[in-house]
Amino acid sequence: MDQCRRTLEQHNWNIEAAVQDRLNEQEGVPSVFNPPPARPLQVNTTDHRVYSYIVSRPQPRGLLGWSYYLIMLPFRFTYYTLLDVFRFALRFIRPDPRGRVTDPVGDVMSFIHSFEEKYGRSHPVFYQGTYSQALNDAKRELRYLLVYLHGDDHQDTDEFCRATLCSEEVLTFINTRMLFWACSTSKPEGYRVSQALRENTYPFLAMIMLKDRKMTVVGRLEGLIQPEDLINQLNFIMEANQTYLMSEQLEREERNQTQVLRQQQDEAYLASLRADQEKDRKKREEQEQKRQEEEKARQSILAEERRLRTLEEEKERKSECLPPEPPSDDPDSVKIVFKLPNDTRVERRFLFSQSLTVIHDFLFSLKETPEKFQIVTNFPRRVLPCLPTEEQPNPPTLKEAGLSRSEVLFVQDLTDD
DSSP, X not given: OHHHHHHHHHTTTOHHHHHHHHHHHHTTOOOTTSOOOOOOOOOBOOOTTOEEEEOOOOOOOHHXXXXXXXXXXXXXXXXXXXXXXXXXXXHHHSOOGGGSOSOHHHHHHHHHHHHHXXXXXXXXXXXXXOHHHHHHHHHHHTOEEEEEEEOTTOTTHHHIIIIIITSHHHHHHHHHHEEEXXXXXXSHHHHHHHHHHOOSSSSEEEEEEEETTEEEEEEEEESOOOHHHHHHHHHHHHHHTHHHHXXXXXXXXXXXXXXXXXXXXXXXXXXXXXXXXXXXXXXHHHHHHHHHHHHHHHHHHHHHHHHHHHHHHHHHHHHHHSOOOOOTTOTTEEEEEEXXXXXXXXXXEEETTSBHHHHHHHHHHSSSSOSSEEEEESSSOOBOOOSOOSSOSSOOBTTTTTOOSEEEEEEEEOSOO
8 A cells, every 4th residue: 555655645546657667657657757868869760751731820811810910920929039149148048947858757747737727637648758668659569650840939838738639539639549648848757858840830749650760740639720631641650651540550460470480480499309318318318328237237247256266265264273183082072964055965074172163164164154154053953152142251162062072064155134
């Protein structure tokens, strides 16, 4: 609500002006309350095909009319001559304040306010923005722009505004067919436009449209003109230039279609490029995954080779560290037959006084023995504690383990476990 209130205050609580300004901002047009810096008006006024319609003042009729005209002629000539001399001399003393445009939107809004106070609110919809913004909107929307320069001091201004500009048929025609911008030449913004369009008399109307890719004045209407005549002249100008407007529309549509086609082609190319990049990425990922798997397999093979080599070296070391086998007639000897997991039998003699670790080392040193195993008695079935543990750091001797002079022990494979 605060933002809406500020916007309405900026537009003097004119809802129509506030809405138009907000719509302009949404369409990318700068806000009329943040106008761009002043620059020369880019409007082509040198086209030799400009349609000009000048209405001269009616000549006096009859003896009375000519008598009044001749009597007033010296006074009128003296008045306008002195007025021109005064204005010319004033320029040397003080520059024309209209030469500096400081608030173009304020100039336009001030003119609209004073116009409505004097002539009422029944009038064509004024464009509530700067002249440059009106040109930009007309160019973007491919519409005619009708410019009206209001001469405050001209003798025909009041009659034109009351009888012609505010007539129902004129305001309906203008509102439905074109944009309408107006300002007084007594305002800096109106004076600047006046210097660009160079009118000869008032009331002054200029029809501007996009022609040959430039905003061009295609019609000039000067002097007091009646409503029906004004509508006829505007219709004539519009019909004479309709082909240019249609050409611009077709060219713009063609450019838009070309742009859309180029955009579609770019999107298709980007989609194809992304698909190719995705394929390359997947291919690189597959290659990288394959390389990693091969590297992992190679490392696994190397690790297995190192493990087997280490195991072989450990077997050889255990074999070298084994005590010699006692003779068969040694009364302290024990004859043990080992049944291996591959159903082979191995026989060797040990001493009762030797630790069960010796039995384990002997079996470990054999090539047929699995890497991990345990030794089990047949009856009663029990596992011999051949390796040291935390509870029993020194394994028992054969005698302490309860072995007899002749034993059959089974070797169980624990490698899978």
